[in-house]
Structures are given as C-alpha cells and as structure tokens.
Amino acid sequence: PSGRILPPLLLLLLLPLSPAAPCSPQPNATHFICTEPTLSTFPSGLPTTTLAISVEFTALAALLPTALAGLPQLQELHLSSNRLATLPEGLLHPVPTLRVLDLTDNLLADLPAGIFTGNGHLQHLVLQGNQLQALQPAWFQHLPQLHWLNLAANALVEVPPAVFHPLHSLRSLDLSRNRLASLAPGALAGLRALRRLDLEGNRLGTLPPTTFVPVPALRFLFLQGNELRALPAGIFVPLRHLRVLDLAHNRLQALELPLRSPGPALDLDISGNPWVCECPLLALLRRAAPRLTTARDTLCASPMRYRGQEVAAVSQAGDTGC
Secondary structure, three states: OOOOOOOHHHHHHHOOOOOOOOOOOOOOOOEEEEOOOOOOOOOOOOOOOOOEEEEOOOOOOOOOOOOOOOOOOOOEEEOOOOOOOOOOOOOOOOOOOOOEEEOOOOOOOOOOOOOOOOOOOOOEEEOOOOOOOOOOHHHHOOOOOOOEEEOOOOOOOOOOOOOOOOOOOOOEEEOOOOOOOOOOOOOOOOOOOOOEEEOOOOOOOOOOOOOOOOOOOOOEEEOOOOOOOOOOOOOOOOOOOOOEEEOOOOOOOOOOOOOOOOOOOOEEEOOOOOEEOOHHHHHHHHHHOOEEOOHHHOEEEEOHHHOOOEHHHHHHOOOOOO
C-alpha cells in the first residue's frame, strides 16, 4: 500500500551510490599500483614516501606537468598499456632519482626534446609498442647510466648516426619490429658496453661493412626476419665475444661468421634462408664449427644435388670435394 515505510536495508540499496575514486593512495605507502580500466586522471595526493608507481591498463590519456610533483624519492614509474599520446616536457623534472620508466603500449608519436633532462640516474627505459617515427639525439644526451633501452614495435625508419653516442653504459638495445630498411654507418657509435642488440623483424636488406666495429663487447645479435640478401665480408670479425647469432628467415645464400674464439661454440640460427651449399659455405661451417640451433630447418636450396638436404649434414659429409 502507498505510504508504506521501507525497511532501512532496502532503503540503502535503492539510494544512488556516489562513485568512489578508483585507486585511492594510502598514507606512508612506498608502492602505488592501479590497474582500474576506468581511470582517466592520474592519481593525486601520493605520499612523499612513494618509491614506485604502477598505473597500467587504464584509460589515462594525458598527464599534467605537475603529476609527479612532491615525489622526490620516486625510483620506478610504470605507465604501460594506457592511452598516452603526448608527455609534458617537465613531467620527469621533479623525480631526479628515477631509475625505471616503462611506457610500453601507449600512443606516443614523439617525445619532448628535454623530457629526460635531469634524469641522469635512469637505467631502464622502455618505449616499446608506441608510434615513434624518429629518434631525437636530445633524448639521450643526459642518460649516462642507462643500461636497457627498448624501442621495439614502433614506426622507426632510420637510426641517425651517433644518436646513441652518449649511452656509454648501455647493455641492451632493442630495435626489433620497426621499419628500418638500412642502418647508417655509425648508427651504433658510442655503444662500447653493448652486450645485446635486437634488430629482428625490420626491413634490412644489407648492412654497412663497419656496422659492428663500435660494439666489440656484443654477445647476442638478433637479425632474423629481415630481408638480408648478402653480408659484407668480415662484418662480424669485430665481434670476438659473440655467443648467439640469429640470421634466420632472411634471403641469404652465403654466410659470414665471426672468427672462432676460445670458449663455447657460437649458437647460430641460419634457418629459412636459400643456402648455396658449395665449398665457401661448407668449408666455413666446418672451420668455425658453430652449434646450429635449428639444423632441421637449415636446408640447401642449391646446387640441385643437395637441394632440400640439411646444410649441416652436407657440410659434414666427406664427399663434397671441399
């Protein structure tokens, strides 16, 4: 009947609920984590004790220049899988102790020239999965302690000469899955500490003969999934410490290898190439004795008598006349 008084519990259920702010910071916390899909504004009021922030998989599309103000101890900032298309130039100026910055899978087509000014302690920088089309030398001018740089899965078409020259401490550089059709001479200049270089999945058709002269400490080199048709003679000779070389799924018919050095055999993947199984290739494989990691898929394309046979088996046969 009309006029009936509702029980208190039912009355509470019928009242409209005011939306609670997602991911409210806790006082005196050192780590802040938010993966709320509806979050569209960077949380404010984080305690000055904060050491690490993770705001990922949200609807965050913009950051204010003051977003990190009052966080002088911040060491890690994880902002992956958001909708960020731009960053304010002064965003990182309040956090000079920052060591890790992860911006994976956003919509960044460019970065401000001075974005990393004052972040000389940065060690890990991940820009994978954005829309960067060009590298600015200014980004890397003030990062002497950077160890890890991931630029994979962007839209880069070139690596300007000496763009990485200030990165004397860099150990790992990932340029895979971009649109690189060539590398300029000197593209790797200054990277004397580099141990790992990933160029997989680009459009490289050839490489300058001196490409790897600036990186003598390299141990892992990934060139698979490009369009390499030939390698300059001696291109890998500077790489005396190389342990892994991946040349799979290119268009190579002839092979170049680093000089054999003491220690473990080179792990070599040359599968998916149309190898010409004649004396230059067969003798090189016997002399260098690499460990072919996918021997079953490493097949001769010519001459006809060896077509479809495993390169390793032909190389080891005693009747090749080589």
